[in-house]
Amino acid sequence: MTLGIADAPATAKDRLDPHRLFPADTASRTLALELYQTVRDLPIVSPHGHTDPRWYAENEAFPDPAQLFIVPDHYVFRMLCSQGIDLADLGVPRADGGWTETDSRKIWRTFAENFHLFRATPSRMWLEHSLQETFGWTKRISAQTADEAYDHIADCLTRPEFRPRALFERFNIEVIATTESPLDDLKWHRRIQESGWSGRVVTAYRPDAVLDPEFEGFEANVLEFGELTGETTTTWQGYLNAHRNRRAYFKSFGATSSDHGHATARTENLSAARAEALFQKALKGVCTPEEADAFRGHMLTEMARMSLEDDLVLQIHPGSYRNHSDPIRNAFGRDKGFDIPTQTNYVDALKPLLDAVGLEKKLSVILFTLDETAYSRELAPLAGVYPVLKLGPAWWFYDSPEGMRRFRELTTETAGFYNTVGFNDDTRAFCSIPARHDVARRVDCAYLASLVTSGRLDEDEAYEVAHDLTYRLVKQAYRL
Amino acid sequence: MTLGIADAPATAKDRLDPHRLFPADTASRTLALELYQTVRDLPIVSPHGHTDPRWYAENEAFPDPAQLFIVPDHYVFRMLCSQGIDLADLGVPRADGGWTETDSRKIWRTFAENFHLFRATPSRMWLEHSLQETFGWTKRISAQTADEAYDHIADCLTRPEFRPRALFERFNIEVIATTESPLDDLKWHRRIQESGWSGRVVTAYRPDAVLDPEFEGFEANVLEFGELTGETTTTWQGYLNAHRNRRAYFKSFGATSSDHGHATARTENLSAARAEALFQKALKGVCTPEEADAFRGHMLTEMARMSLEDDLVLQIHPGSYRNHSDPIRNAFGRDKGFDIPTQTNYVDALKPLLDAVGLEKKLSVILFTLDETAYSRELAPLAGVYPVLKLGPAWWFYDSPEGMRRFRELTTETAGFYNTVGFNDDTRAFCSIPARHDVARRVDCAYLASLVTSGRLDEDEAYEVAHDLTYRLVKQAYRL
């Protein structure tokens, strides 16, 4: 992105087509490029993601190409797994203590030999962008080029300009958010603050561990939560105060949002007595699944009420059936690529929260979905009328050119542009961040250009909207 | 539409691109324009909508720009509300007697200052079409142009050629349907009939007030229904006869259809004894929600049976969660933009009605949806085999260029063109009618042109289909 070559004519050496993702017809393609050129170099604002704050705190070199691009990236190892390559052969860490590959070059070769599996996927696009723009590598990955590529990347990683802070600056990141549990002491964030480094890294409040009665160790977590905050978390009011307290602590490390990823979008607005009763059952570990779900739903409304006090933006990321494969969960643990989207209802689910706080002007609730059928049917109509609601960008499996295009086509006519919040990269794959933002900028510019050439938007407006979607709306929606 | 300038080259003065909504490639765009030119000036047949018959009866001037374009248009005020502008500040009338803005110029200015919210929405397209083609105003609406635009429109509205009947004629409306309750005396329709005016305005039979046990005042409504029709509506047969009687009365004011907007598409075909028992419970106000729903579902089948007697076309508009926000409903009443679509099942839901009357050749049932996932999965397969079923056009949130395009792409391959019924504007925004029909004509011509250039339809057929979709199928399907 900052190498300034994306707008140059493609040379034999380039892997990346400078017109990639733009419309096919000349008029729209030309305009898309012109729009893109005005936003290509804008700073990256990354309000939601999962990079490790330790990287920025310690600023140590990334270990090797496989540890950087394959082992931690569920987009990559899930595709290889789908074609019969064991997660253990890809070096994925195990929960059961069994063998897993530790030879990074061997892992990289397996990936390279199967690179054709990624044809036309976003993973391929992100990787090639990263290799060309960040590492200066422009050959196609394959069995033939595997070793040469490995050596090239490994060599780069030894150099100071490939350390996390240097890349952060080269990626032109204005601010990035990480995501932490209330039980996290935020020591890496503290170290970043204390280091005097100018990079802006903020946290976000993700309270599953102390909010979901079905989370492993919930009861112990709530007690620890009390110790951390000095509140008596065995009482309902003490528990709520602990959240208030910890949210303030997170705010002192830059947090502007909380984040919630339940299996459904269910909210509840229970009486205090009913909520307290559920909380006490949760503490005893005797909630039924229905009660646990009701409690989670109610806590979203409590979080929204706290946001009215402390201004944190509330993010809802529902609809993933987590850890779908029992054998994989048993062998490898959580988050190993076997999370599958499910149908998600928003209309009934959000009504309790919306009846409670849906018309508040100070509150901002950002909705995401893994069920894109909800975009035009439920999400755009909801965000297109409730003042508190905004639509998060195309997420996870939809963080892709076609997914982003459908997001705009399915939501804009009902919710407009100004009930959306720009792009989230939502990633732990650090080197993919510029690539992901670049894809979003290109797809949005392509969409805007098509609106202009089909007479639905004026050209001067398209430039303004391109800037808004890339930069202004993100900062405004996330209060960054 | 009738000003004859849409096909002229765009001048600096024009807001509207004469090629708007056509395909990007030259061959398709050229053909789309040629197709469009053959249907652009066809009369408007508007078989379903919500304009006020009083306008045509009294022919009084519309009050002012805000009362014409903003206050009554839920598409407009919902978007402004979504960005934190109170409905009261937009002059939306209240149910609770609270304050609401009455300064129309102030309302208009609020709208104009926020006009960017409507970028790429159908509301923007309809408004700009109306301003240019009807009012001759071609500047973009903004804070800067707000007052000038207001004065320009307000001035127009004082002139005789902007009275309802003059606009009706200028819009080239061949026939328009309004929608009334069986309890309506149709006095405005009577006045239109008696006035000698040549404009054709017909009613449609919308019996929610006397058919839905959960409708406010159901019991009293049924008694009033009996008085109006001279039937003993406290008996099941008397109640059915009252419908027969009132449908005949509506037919005498031109009605060719009934209309039904339940929360789901559920139908039932109950025994007479069971139906009567539910009806008696409904009269006593003791139906459970399930019983009320079963009764509504059964009444659709009764309505279909009456259609076999009297030829009224049966329209089903299901799937809206009405008045989703309790606070808004309490303050402002029904239909204030907080109606949200929900998932809608048609396959199980329609089976009772279809088993009863689905193969009848005299009956016509027109299905609509707010859940576009049903188009390819359920609605096109159903309409593509049952003789009674036809597909209504893209509705409400889908009454938009992208929505209409998806409607054709998702239904044509299974149900063809001839199980569809042309366009409905379904609006109470009178001045938007030519704009809405123009969008539909353009999108259909764009789709047909793409079929021709991709070898899926012969060019001579495209001209015929364009005419059919714009005019012939509407009149045939609605028996107008």
Place this chain on the structure above:
Amino acid sequence: MTLGIADAPATAKDRLDPHRLFPADTASRTLALELYQTVRDLPIVSPHGHTDPRWYAENEAFPDPAQLFIVPDHYVFRMLCSQGIDLADLGVPRADGGWTETDSRKIWRTFAENFHLFRATPSRMWLEHSLQETFGWTKRISAQTADEAYDHIADCLTRPEFRPRALFERFNIEVIATTESPLDDLKWHRRIQESGWSGRVVTAYRPDAVLDPEFEGFEANVLEFGELTGETTTTWQGYLNAHRNRRAYFKSFGATSSDHGHATARTENLSAARAEALFQKALKGVCTPEEADAFRGHMLTEMARMSLEDDLVLQIHPGSYRNHSDPIRNAFGRDKGFDIPTQTNYVDALKPLLDAVGLEKKLSVILFTLDETAYSRELAPLAGVYPVLKLGPAWWFYDSPEGMRRFRELTTETAGFYNTVGFNDDTRAFCSIPARHDVARRVDCAYLASLVTSGRLDEDEAYEVAHDLTYRLVKQAYRL
């Protein structure tokens, strides 16, 4: 396909546009054509379908145009039925012994007079392809040309080169699968084997009659199943052994797959005791609907376990509400065009089977859907991680240009190309086979060309993928 004229410039005589289904812009269209030219003449591999093995065994002439193109084709007669033409007037055989038209010319004329109903449908495209490429007829079908076309086709059918085996060879079919019940003696397959003809026709194992407790005559079928296999099918183990035995028999006639078309995708992995108990209830005809459904679901997992032993590929075709119209079923019997898709859940439904065998590398399970909302939300994520899963092509109502395009756009970014299995024609309409494969090849090449011109795939890769999708993946996935 084999006449070699598809790439010639269209002449006045041609009905088919040589560039049909390719993208509109010149660069993509040119590349699509070049890609298509490399796969157009590849042999047809048809791994799933419903042609009658008797045709190939007896090699008798097809009777007449109506019996070839209309009477057996539910795509055709359902559209005519939807416009009020009785199935009896189309010669559809009846179950109730009532009258049905037997005059094939009259049936053909009815079809020809209503040919406009098929505008922009795949039926029209398949028919015109077949008429031009196989029968050399290039006029549009209409009331005017009906008799001439009938005579032309009827004359062709009397000639040896239009016999089934000659067409099979001319269509360049490398292998075709039919579908038979375990109770079928496969005598036509035996006759084909014994005839010495070189055409490769294989069967597939479709065990509904002996696996679905709600199938007509289930108990008697299971007894007959025992007789055929020499197993005691009144015991659970004997019943399972009968499946093993019969699958082996089917394999001796070339079967490489089993096929399962339940109303839902439900699977179960019950204990042996529970499964046996359900089986015994099923044999007594006393299963509740829920128990019958659980048994069907469990049998999918049993079939998968048998596939681990015998290598048959497991196909799951769920989601059709069969015989939706009671009156039609009563008059005409099963499969008369009144099968309607329903919402289908895969995530919960497949979990029992996937927990049991989802990581097996020897097993191949091919998933189909009639609910395309599941493509991006459920099916691509599932197939993009589970080694046993592959995605079948766009099926039935989605076997169409738009349906195929959406299939690729909705699945490729998550599951890639290599978790898909090429094309299935799934037809009993023999003459449509080359047309259907041609449509699939064109749509895939159009998609690939668009990926290249938008910078998402290299051109050399597009050629390789085009070949894979057309030929290699089909043979590999179906082990043919």
